Amino acid sequence: MSQAAKRGLAARRILERQLPKIVVSPLFAASLFFVYGFIAWTVYISFTRSGVLPSYTLDGLSQYIRLWATPRWQVALSNLFIFCTLFITLCTVIGVLLAILLDQRIRIEGVIRTVYLYPMALSFIVTGTAWKWILNPGLGIERLMHSLGFANFHFDWLVNPQMAIYTVVIAGVWQSSGYVMALFLAGLRSVDDEIIKAAAIDGAGPLRTYASVVLPIMRPVFLSSFIILAHLAIKSFDLVVALTGGGPGYATDMPATFMYSFAFQRSELGTAAASAVMMLATILAVIVPYLYSELRGASK
């Protein structure tokens, strides 16, 4: 082998060894710029007096003071809390329940699964009007029950400021619980049959088998579905806009709609940026523990 060819081979080997990094680095750089660069920009803007358009003169904490003095922000936060809790709990409970039920050798499983899963395919821009009708007391369920002879039936949550946020939960659960079902169904399918048989031999009934053997195995699925649901909840925007427009009043406002309305309707970019920073901090608080466990799991 000639000297040159040897050197060429060596160079190729070095290149080959570096190739994974060469492939990953532009993608990583893009994400540094488009995610972290933009977050840094938002943090900076939150310390300025930006109004109609971004301005770059620093102004201390004034936007944060303004944000926390705004009653609407408090409402948005408490709504987020209510929504997150109910949305995540209900989606998980319904998802697990349906997955277990579907796992009982149902002949038409394919059809039912599709029915449960399809809401995930549609955005609320598409289904929003239908939901508004269903929940509207003058058009939807209430009117239907009245026409069936149940004159005392009341279902006016959509127009009731105290209850409207729960209608948002109903529609949100409708969209996402099927996806959770799919995650758990997939999880159940990958549980080793032997484990279940062993439990059966031990004399455990179906309920006990699920509660004490199967579900604990699926801890990772619980974790992934929690992360997916939490991020959907914090980002929920289309849902609120299509269903209630934030109303009645601003009773169903959420941080994402608050941020959008301050940035784009009211020309208060600074306040909007401050609220965005608050949202990002919340997301961070949810994600960091997940990433931590993810990395620990990977390095073992």
Next chain:
Amino acid sequence: MTQPAPAGIVRPKGLRHRLMRILLFAVLGTFCLYYLLPLFIMMATSLKSLDEIRTGTLVSLPRQITFDAWLKAWGSACVGVRCDGLKPYMWNSVLMVVPAVAISTALGAVNGYALTKWRFPGANTIFALMLFGAFIPFQVVLLPMARTLGVLGLAGSVTGLILVHTVYGLAFTTLFFRNFFMGVSDGIVQAAKIDGAGFFGIFSQIVLPMALPAIVVTVIWQFTQIWNDFLFGVAFTVGDSNPVTVALNNVVNTSTGVKEYNVDMAAAIIAGLPTLLVYVLAGKYFVRGLAAGAVKG
């Protein structure tokens, strides 16, 4: 279904078993109603005439089925001064979605492969940092993104929109592929390395053919997300190149005039049809793909 028999736990036990089955179907059926109700209302309304909508109730079946609303929504509903229906905008969406899904899926596959099968120092940190991109609310990045597109000369172009969707889809596609490849044994890759196969050789000949379930899950996810996007579409495209979600909004959210609910509903179903079809046709593979490891944390 042709799947292997699932690990059912409720074993046949005579009458009690029968009752359990009835209860089981009752619960499953009730949830079917809950999930189907909005779609049913949209369907029924889109097939009614305006008169019938005004007089009838929401959940009643159409007395006389008419496809006028569908024809109008597809071909002649007015969006601003243009009265061509949703037809041209569907095509816009397709032109935008196909490259965006293909590019983001391809990049995610390579990325996930490099991060798991060629693990180098810092790979996990890089993954963790990239993953955060999946959680950033899109409203937050709207303005800096607009500025970036302006600087790149891509403002108001479909190329710009494809770039945006690719960048923000990358976190998800990488996540799906990484989790899938984590479950693939390193042995095969190691053996190929010893045989002298290179980075891309192993990828295209060994890893990619195995990754079909992950590809299906990723494509379905990305297709749905990008097709349904409204915010980026409205901010980064101009008039005639709007995606269908923006056109749908323009048809449905009109402020004056007689509301043609049947046309609104037909338009909504048309705009949602592609994603709906993907879920119906590929739903089976979706669950299988998830089962093949794409969800394991």
Next chain:
Amino acid sequence: MHLLKQTTAIAFGLGLLMATTAAHAGGTVEVLHWWTSGGEAKAVGELKKSFESQGGTWIDSPIAGGGGDAAMTALRARVVAGNPPAAVQLKGPGIQEWARQDVLNDVDEVAQKEQWDKVLPPVLAAIMKYDGKYVAAPVNIHRVDWFWANPAVLAKVGISEMPKTWDEFNADADKLKTAGITPLAHGGQPWQDATIFENVVLGIGGADFYRKAMVELDPNALTSDTMVKSFDQLRKLRGYVDANFSGRDWNLATAMVMRGEAAFQIMGDWAKGEFLAAGKKPGVDFVCAPTPGGAFNLNADSFTFFKVHGADRLEGQKVLASLIMSPGFQETFNLAKGSIPARTDVSLDKFDACAVKSHEDLLAAIENNTLVPSVAHEMAVPRSVRGEFLDLVTKFFNSDMSSADAVKELAAAVKRAQTE
């Protein structure tokens, strides 16, 4: 351009020449608007047609929804990207806000030549200008302080005259309520709540008070007894609406009046467009009357010109500005939309009785200095202040907040927004 033509191949040069001459005849204009339906879309269609008949190229960018919220999002993204549309349906103090960012072009050359100052109400002309130069062209004048009523329904309880004061209205409404008829058709959206509230303030406090409190945002006026009384009246109105008002679109409320399910609606004169589109006749099937106050609550739509570059696009802006202000367009557009021309010198022969009344009252209001800009419709205060105002009014309307608390919170909210 010329140098390029000389140095490139003949065929290419010819192609370019043809392209530039074709585009240059009337210029190119991209118009961002949210008039996507009914009479409004037709009216924009007219504008497009006349623009194209002069040889220009029209690029249509309609974005519907939320009174232009989605369109404003797109606008901001486009301006930040350095790629703004040539003309945007943008109005009120919003024009000044954008102008201060140095992103607008002026069309003063056209305005001077066509003497816009002489034909526009001064209050409106001032809104269209920045730094003394026209940066926007108004297409219409809407009156916000209208009652719309169904005379057949009123006759059922023996009402033959439209109310002149809020007390008279309350008396009528009580009669209707006892008879089992919904007195007020209303849609529970923040801007609609604010629309009825500002009309109440105008009726109870009069034009001078309205200006002091709602436009100048004087803290003493905002916390005055007159304001408390206005909130009391709003609370009364809340009792006159039906149970399902929340989130209802305004045109559905108009339909309730048309069908006789409700007696009154308090809404700007775009509601008239709905009546007319349904084939109803003014004075017969529906009646219009100003809400109390003897003033004129002004709302006007306009197109604002953003900073575009290139001779072709600049030409397009000038042609569009001139077209918008032409008496012919003002007539066609406003016949379709239910408003009256922004030019005070356009003949109203083809218009209905409500429009003629509106025009007369407008001239009188200019004379008596009782022409006030609407807060709810973004004519009076910056969007930040308007937002806080809407939040508070809609919260009051949808809760059992006391008027005294409302006044206090309103003053605090306005102050918060002004520190921006």
